[in-house]
Amino acid sequence: MKSLQVRITVLATVVTALLAGLAGVLLLEVQRDQVTASAVDGSRRYHLCAGQDCAELVPGALAGAPAPLVRYVGSEVHPELSLWPFGGDTRTPYQVTGDGPPIAPEFAQGVADAAQWRLNSITTAFLVVLAAVTTAVAVTVSAAVGRVLRPVERMRAEVAEINENNLTRRVPVPSSDSEVARLGAALNETLDRMHRSVEDTRRFVADASHELRSPLAALRAELEIALSHPYLADWPTVVKAALEDAERLQELTTDLLLLARLDADAPENQDTVDLSAVVRREVARRAMVTLEADDHVLVPGRRAQLSRLLGNLLDNAERHAGTAVVVRLRGGPSATLEVIDDGPGIPEADRERVFDRFARLDEARTRDAGGAGLGLAIARRIATRHHGTLEATDAEGFRGVRFVASIPTGIPQPRKAVVAHRRTGDEVWQFLNGSIVPAHGFLPEPRPAPEPEQVWELVFGGHPPVSLGRTPPRDLLPAGHRRWT
Numbered sequence: 412m413k414s415l416q417v418r419i420t421v422l423a424t425v426v427t428a429l430l431a432g433l434a435g436v437l438l439l440e441v442q443r444d445q446v447t448a449s450a451v452d453g454s455r456r457y458h459l460c461a462g463q464d465c466a467e468l469v470p471g472a473l474a475g476a477p478a479p480l481v482r483y484v485g486s487e488v489h490p491e492l493s494l495w496p497f498g499g500d501t502r503t504p505y506q507v508t509g510d511g512p513p514i515a516p517e518f519a520q521g522v523a524d525a526a527q528w529r530l531n532s533i534t535t536a537f538l539v540v541l542a543a544v545t546t547a548v549a550v551t552v553s554a555a556v557g558r559v560l561r562p563v564e565r566m567r568a569e570v571a572e573i574n575e576n577n578l579t580r581r582v583p584v585p586s587s588d589s590e591v592a593r594l595g596a597a598l599n600e601t602l603d604r605m606h607r608s609v610e611d612t613r614r615f616v617a618d619a620s621h622e623l624r625s626p627l628a629a630l631r632a633e634l635e636i637a638l639s640h641p642y643l644a645d646w647p648t649v650v651k652a653a654l655e656d657a658e659r660l661q662e663l664t665t666d667l668l669l670l671a672r673l674d675a676d677a678p679e680n681q682d683t684v685d686l687s688a689v690v691r692r693e694v695a696r697r698a699m700v701t702l703e704a705d706d707h708v709l710v711p712g713r714r715a716q717l718s719r720l721l722g723n724l725l726d727n728a729e730r731h732a733g734t735a736v737v738v739r740l741r742g743g744p745s746a747t748l749e750v751i752d753d754g755p756g757i758p759e760a761d762r763e764r765v766f767d768r769f770a771r772l773d774e775a776r777t778r779d780a781g782g783a784g785l786g787l788a789i790a791r792r793i794a795t796r797h798h799g800t801l802e803a804t805d806a807e808g809f810r811g812v813r814f815v816a817s818i819p820t821g822i823p824q825p826r827k828a829v830v831a832h833r834r835t836g837d838e839v840w841q842f843l844n845g846s847i848v849p850a851h852g853f854l855p856e857p858r859p860a861p862e863p864e865q866v867w868e869l870v871f872g873g874h875p876p877v878s879l880g881r882t883p884p885r886d887l888l889p890a891g892h893r894r895w896t
Contacts, residue, residue, distance in 0.1 A: 416556045423552040428545045435537050436494075442533050443492050450526035454488035454519065458511045465512055484511035490523035496531035496538075503527040562591050566598060578606040618769035619667055623660065630656040666785040669719075670768065673792045681711040686818070689714060690740050690748070693721045699732065700725065704740035710818045712797045717818075720793040720801075721748065723786035724814050728752035732811065745799070746818045754811040762803040762812075766791045794818065
């Protein structure tokens with residue numbers, strides 16, 4: 412009995428039968444008392460006795476004046492009635508009470524049987540009514556539940572037909588404002604979200620394939636041309652171009668892996684991050700950035716991810732700025748981080764689209780100038796993981812654009828205690844396309860030997876080696892970094 416309609420019908424029928432049966436038993440008890448009282452009244456006989464001689468008094472007959480030493484006596488039949496109406500030909504038991512002469516057994520048995528027959532008739536009528544009411548309730552409940560569940564069954568059948576190839580189908584929603592209608596609306600909203608998610612994934616895979624194919628095709632063409640004329644090729648130029656394509660592939664792959672991890676990973680335990688220190692450290696690496704920041708703006712989050720958020724915003728601002736980039740940080744219930752540039756700006760219709768993956772506006776279509784189109788998508792995803800927002804608005808006092816990130820402040824969850832006896836370098840390291848990303852603040856031993864005249868930026872997500880032409884002094888390196896020797 413798996414059908415919900417059958418279960419509800421049986422339950423309603425049983426409950427109705429039990430309640431009606433209980434009420435009927437109480438009613439039949441009252442009827443038995445009434446029938447018994449009526450039988451007793453009908454069987455009562457009165458006698459007038461003088462000494463040992465008694466004469467029955469007939470109702471309606473005139474009685475003379477009572478003589479001395481005359482008394483009135485009476486007798487009556489008390490039937491013992493049963494509520495069970497299917498007794499067959501069994502005689503009804505009875506008792507004769509009173510101080511008068513005994514009543515004839517034939518008369519007393521007739522009174523008792525007549526009373527039992529009357530009670531049996533009442534009981535049988537009640538059972539018929541009970542059966543009719545129970546049947547009516549069962550039919551009504553079954554029809555009502557079937558009518559209510561019919562849209563649900565249509566929804567189930569429609570959902571069963573939906574697969575990854577026809578996500579545009581939707582379940583029928585009843586016109587009434589009922590729970591079933593709200594269920595159908597919720598199912599359609601869920602299907603809409605699934606459809607958008609699948610379409611975004613497909614578009615993301617297609618865009619990623621396209622973006623990866625271009626540098627791979629260029630790299631292969633350069634190498635094939637050089638190999639076809641090995642004695643005529645300018646090999647330093649070929650290797651330099653191949654290295655640029657490889658670096659672009661590495662950066663793009665790292666961003667793709669980061670986006671996949673941000674989308675898939677559950678929120679981690681968060682630390683208390685001094686956003687002011689993160690902003691100052693990131694701005695110190697930029698040449699044309701002006702900083703206006705409050706001190707000690709604390710937010711719960713991941714330092715590396717917040718640094719990546721600001722870094723992506725600054726990369727975008729420097730790519731499009733004319734002469735200046737301004738960074739503002741304000742504390743409060745929510746930390747507000749603004750990155751403003753005086754570039755060409757973003758049309759209002761495109762200010763939401765710039766956060767799509769691989770999105771490029773017309774002014775930034777070229778890959779060299781416009782990047783891969785993942786920086787702002789990563790920045791917004793990081794802001795969302797920190798329960799914040801990232802929006803593009805008009806720049807105040809500039810002709811460019813202002814990106815505003817809002818990160819709510821709060822008390823973070825405590826981190827687990829670090830095991831004191833671990834060996835240096837035992838922490839988890841991530842290897843993203845050759846870029847080493849440590850999960851702690853020190854370097855392991857032994858460490859790989861890098862190429863000379865290069866500084867490795869150990870930041871979240873990894874960046875390719877940046878050639879500076881010469882090794883900078885130690886005092887110019889950002890805090891927490893060590894120079895490879």
